[in-house]
Amino acid sequence: MRTWILVAVLALIAAFTGCKKDDDSTSPDTDQYTNKLTLGTGMNATNFTLSGEGSAFTLSSGSALIYYRLESAADFGGAGVSIRVEKQSGSSYSTVGTYAYANPQNYGHIIMSAFTVASTGSYRATGLLTASSTTVASTTFTVQ
Numbered sequence: 001m002r003t004w005i006l007v008a009v010l011a012l013i014a015a016f017t018g019c020k021k022d023d024d025s026t027s028p029d030t031d032q033y034t035n036k037l038t039l040g041t042g043m044n045a046t047n048f049t050l051s052g053e054g055s056a057f058t059l060s061s062g063s064a065l066i067y068y069r070l071e072s073a074a075d076f077g078g079a080g081v082s083i084r085v086e087k088q089s090g091s092s093y094s095t096v097g098t099y100a101y102a103n104p105q106n107y108g109h110i111i112m113s114a115f116t117v118a119s120t121g122s123y124r125a126t127g128l129l130t131a132s133s134t135t136v137a138s139t140t141f142t143v144q
Protein backbone atom coordinates (compact mmCIF):
# COMPACT_ATOMS: atom_id res chain seq x y z
CA MET A 1 0.00 0.00 0.00
CA ARG A 2 2.82 2.41 0.87
CA THR A 3 4.47 1.75 -2.49
CA TRP A 4 1.26 2.74 -4.23
CA ILE A 5 1.06 5.98 -2.22
CA LEU A 6 4.67 6.79 -3.05
CA VAL A 7 4.05 6.17 -6.76
CA ALA A 8 0.95 8.36 -6.63
CA VAL A 9 2.86 11.15 -4.89
CA LEU A 10 5.66 11.01 -7.47
CA ALA A 11 3.09 11.14 -10.28
CA LEU A 12 1.54 14.20 -8.66
CA ILE A 13 4.91 15.91 -8.68
CA ALA A 14 5.26 15.62 -12.42
CA ALA A 15 1.69 16.62 -13.15
CA PHE A 16 0.90 19.29 -10.60
CA THR A 17 3.86 21.58 -10.00
CA GLY A 18 4.76 25.08 -11.08
CA CYS A 19 2.79 28.20 -11.79
CA LYS A 20 2.00 30.55 -14.62
CA LYS A 21 4.91 31.93 -16.63
CA ASP A 22 3.53 35.48 -16.73
CA ASP A 23 6.07 36.55 -14.10
CA ASP A 24 6.99 40.02 -15.36
CA SER A 25 9.42 41.53 -12.87
CA THR A 26 8.41 45.03 -13.97
CA SER A 27 4.77 44.34 -13.14
CA PRO A 28 3.40 46.18 -10.09
CA ASP A 29 2.02 42.92 -8.70
CA THR A 30 5.34 41.07 -8.49
CA ASP A 31 5.12 41.22 -4.72
CA GLN A 32 1.97 39.09 -4.81
CA TYR A 33 4.04 36.03 -3.85
CA THR A 34 5.35 35.40 -0.34
CA ASN A 35 7.43 32.69 1.28
CA LYS A 36 4.73 30.36 2.59
CA LEU A 37 4.16 26.64 3.13
CA THR A 38 0.51 25.59 3.36
CA LEU A 39 -0.80 22.08 4.07
CA GLY A 40 -4.10 20.41 3.18
CA THR A 41 -5.97 17.18 2.51
CA GLY A 42 -6.24 17.63 -1.27
CA MET A 43 -5.20 19.88 -4.11
CA ASN A 44 -6.40 21.44 -7.33
CA ALA A 45 -3.39 21.99 -9.57
CA THR A 46 -5.35 23.88 -12.22
CA ASN A 47 -5.73 26.90 -9.93
CA PHE A 48 -2.90 26.14 -7.47
CA THR A 49 -5.14 25.72 -4.42
CA LEU A 50 -5.36 23.23 -1.59
CA SER A 51 -8.54 21.78 -0.17
CA GLY A 52 -8.90 20.99 3.50
CA GLU A 53 -6.23 23.51 4.48
CA GLY A 54 -5.21 23.17 8.08
CA SER A 55 -2.69 21.95 10.58
CA ALA A 56 -4.33 18.75 11.89
CA PHE A 57 -4.35 15.50 9.92
CA THR A 58 -5.54 11.96 10.62
CA LEU A 59 -3.79 8.62 10.11
CA SER A 60 -5.65 6.37 7.72
CA SER A 61 -4.41 2.87 6.84
CA GLY A 62 -1.13 3.53 8.65
CA SER A 63 -0.21 6.93 7.21
CA ALA A 64 -1.45 10.45 6.67
CA LEU A 65 -1.20 11.81 3.13
CA ILE A 66 -0.54 15.54 3.38
CA TYR A 67 -0.63 17.84 0.36
CA TYR A 68 1.47 20.96 0.34
CA ARG A 69 1.69 24.25 -1.52
CA LEU A 70 5.11 25.87 -1.29
CA GLU A 71 5.13 29.46 -2.48
CA SER A 72 8.29 31.53 -2.88
CA ALA A 73 8.59 35.31 -3.14
CA ALA A 74 11.43 34.70 -5.61
CA ASP A 75 10.93 32.65 -8.78
CA PHE A 76 12.15 29.09 -8.20
CA GLY A 77 13.88 29.26 -11.58
CA GLY A 78 13.62 25.50 -12.04
CA ALA A 79 15.35 24.72 -8.73
CA GLY A 80 14.47 21.45 -7.07
CA VAL A 81 12.66 21.57 -3.74
CA SER A 82 12.83 19.38 -0.65
CA ILE A 83 10.33 19.11 2.16
CA ARG A 84 12.00 18.25 5.46
CA VAL A 85 9.62 16.74 8.03
CA GLU A 86 10.67 16.81 11.67
CA LYS A 87 8.87 15.30 14.67
CA GLN A 88 8.69 17.27 17.90
CA SER A 89 9.88 15.72 21.14
CA GLY A 90 9.65 18.15 24.02
CA SER A 91 11.20 21.40 22.86
CA SER A 92 13.35 19.87 20.11
CA TYR A 93 12.74 18.39 16.66
CA SER A 94 14.31 15.38 14.94
CA THR A 95 14.17 14.75 11.20
CA VAL A 96 11.94 11.86 10.16
CA GLY A 97 12.38 12.38 6.43
CA THR A 98 13.45 14.75 3.68
CA TYR A 99 11.54 14.39 0.43
CA ALA A 100 13.16 15.82 -2.71
CA TYR A 101 11.06 16.92 -5.68
CA ALA A 102 12.48 17.84 -9.07
CA ASN A 103 10.96 20.97 -10.58
CA PRO A 104 9.69 20.14 -14.09
CA GLN A 105 9.60 23.83 -15.12
CA ASN A 106 12.32 26.46 -15.31
CA TYR A 107 10.08 29.19 -13.88
CA GLY A 108 7.38 29.71 -11.27
CA HIS A 109 6.68 30.72 -7.68
CA ILE A 110 4.53 27.74 -6.59
CA ILE A 111 5.20 24.02 -6.24
CA MET A 112 2.51 21.59 -5.12
CA SER A 113 2.76 17.92 -4.25
CA ALA A 114 2.34 15.62 -1.23
CA PHE A 115 4.20 13.64 1.39
CA THR A 116 3.18 11.02 3.96
CA VAL A 117 3.63 10.76 7.71
CA ALA A 118 3.38 7.34 9.37
CA SER A 119 2.86 8.11 13.07
CA THR A 120 0.92 10.44 15.32
CA GLY A 121 2.53 13.47 16.91
CA SER A 122 3.50 17.10 16.42
CA TYR A 123 5.62 17.98 13.40
CA ARG A 124 7.31 20.78 11.53
CA ALA A 125 7.56 20.81 7.72
CA THR A 126 10.15 23.02 6.03
CA GLY A 127 10.35 23.78 2.31
CA LEU A 128 13.95 24.03 1.10
CA LEU A 129 15.73 24.73 -2.17
CA THR A 130 17.45 21.37 -2.63
CA ALA A 131 20.75 22.54 -4.13
CA SER A 132 21.49 25.17 -1.48
CA SER A 133 19.39 23.92 1.48
CA THR A 134 18.00 27.46 1.69
CA THR A 135 14.78 27.62 3.70
CA VAL A 136 11.76 28.99 1.81
CA ALA A 137 9.13 28.55 4.56
CA SER A 138 8.09 26.33 7.49
CA THR A 139 4.87 25.36 9.22
CA THR A 140 3.83 23.14 12.11
CA PHE A 141 1.15 20.46 12.09
CA THR A 142 -0.16 17.50 14.04
CA VAL A 143 -1.12 13.98 13.03
CA GLN A 144 -3.75 12.20 15.11
